[in-house]
Amino acid sequence: MQPVELPDKIHVGPVIDPGHSLASVSDKVAGIVLKRKITLGWVFGLLISFAILQNLMAGATWLLIKGVGVWGINIPIGWGFAIINFVWWIGIGHAGTLISAILLLLNQSWRNAINRFAEAMTLFAVMCAGMFPVLHTGRPWLAYWLLPIPNTMGMWPQFRSPLLWDVFAVSTYLTISAVFWFVGLIPDLATLRDSAKSPVSRAIYGMLAMGWRNSARHWQRYEKASLLLAGLATPLVVSVHTVVSFDFAVSIIPGWHTTIFPPYFVAGAIYSGFAMVLTLMIPVRRFYGLDDIITLRHLNNMAKVTLATALIVGYGYTMEAFFGYFSADTYERFMIWNRMTGPYAIFYWCLILCNIITPQFLWSKKIRTSPGILWIISIIVNIGMWLERFVIVVTSLHRDFLPSSWGYYAPTVWDWAVYTGTIGLFMTLIFLFVRVLPMITIFELRMLLPSASVKEPVAQ
């Protein structure tokens, strides 16, 4: 690895390589889609991902034939992998919206190079997430019962239930993320339409661009709509994981019934999401030679957000343990003690290692700007955040109030099949995305260039 020269400044290097011009950034990003040959590495990666995706097909098929009994869930642990993975995937999605919406409102221009990719990640992660509650019902063909649709049974959903709130929150999140993403894509699709040589790609991108012609009158409304969408998506992203945490916090199960859950879940979501952005971006910038656009400064900034959210999550864990003790409630105390020393103690301590200890390395600027080490840390954080959801779901449920109804949960091969299958789906979609759509927002990249700023000639 190249030694990194660090200037004595807050920022590590520029947000975009100074050698770039309006034409060169356009050609570079559009060229990845339009000109680059299909490489063996990409085909190999897609095939592997697609092979893993078959796990989902097998797992879901068997589940539908036999019912949810093929999973490891039981009473008392009725939630298991389905909810663990649902929360994990939804959390991963949150970084995309944070980068595209909140950082837009905060005027953080460095986000311009990574928002498209992060939003795509959001969309794909929410797709994976949405599958779990539906499969968890065991009878997905009745999933419409979740929606307030007039039906022959004359029944309606319960609007006081967090599980129904979840339906509204997640479907709104998916819709708004998709809309935001597509609105952001329109000008870039126009760029692809105008640069494409083959009539087929010109026709496809042309249809998708809907006749966008870069008119100043259009841009003015476009910018307004983007800002409004960002303003709406910001409270939305906070609300989604808050509602997810309500699934737990509104119940009376020890370890779940706490007011700290909403902020702690939102921070955890952003934490895991940024880790996933790093996990995906570091290889992509290397394989597609994008280190002049996704610079070390981006990695450094993302690592800082990861560290900050790691500390919030760490505070959450500490408070959970403290409340367990301080509540003087027998069941709360037992739950925390059982979590730390019971049958699942190994998961708890691994989670502390992954989520609290590992990110402390990010205090070092040297590590924050070493892509390789950062990538390994991001993988560890992803695992840690999955363990967190496992610990929250399983340890609280398996030993609650009545020792006579205690139980034990272990996932079966079908749990793993569906879980790994969604990872395959996610990776397949990412592989397809980087080849058919510009993975960097080209028009926003242009705005980062020094030559893009307006210097009016002196009037004669």
Next chain:
Amino acid sequence: MSVHTDGEITLYGLMAEFETPGQLVAAARRTREAGFKNYDAYTPYPIHELDAAMDLHDNRVSLFTLIGGLLGCAGGFGLATWVSAVAWPLNVGGRPLISVPMFIPVTFECTILLGGLTAAIGMLLLNGLPMPYHPVFNVERFVNASRSKFFICIESTDPKFDRTLTANFLESLGAEEVAEVAE
């Protein structure tokens, strides 16, 4: 610096090409000051200075979003209330049927959903998109509008438009090239 003429064509307008955003903003301002109404600038990225230079202040997207958001808010709360109090009333220990705090999450999500959709759809409709054909694409160099170049097009429908005078005017703005746009 020359005016291209492609024989006898119906003219949509005259298009001038500029090299830098600074030249474009200055040119757009002078076009407006010269009294032209039907003209537009085309830029590869949004230039906020143009809003002042071209006097652009269309706030209808915000208005649509507000209306959409309010409708979503009322719709979400109305749905929850109607379902819980009229269509499927459940008396749980005498608790109120219209339990306002529990209806807030759905109300909130519906507000965001409709607000966001009207923002996006409103923007597209006000911009007249999707638009399968537009004359500006008849100019060969216009493909650069989505890449690296800046354009101003004065349309023939403008009352002040005159084939020669307007071409001269655009050239006087420092345009690289002035082209006729076929209808």
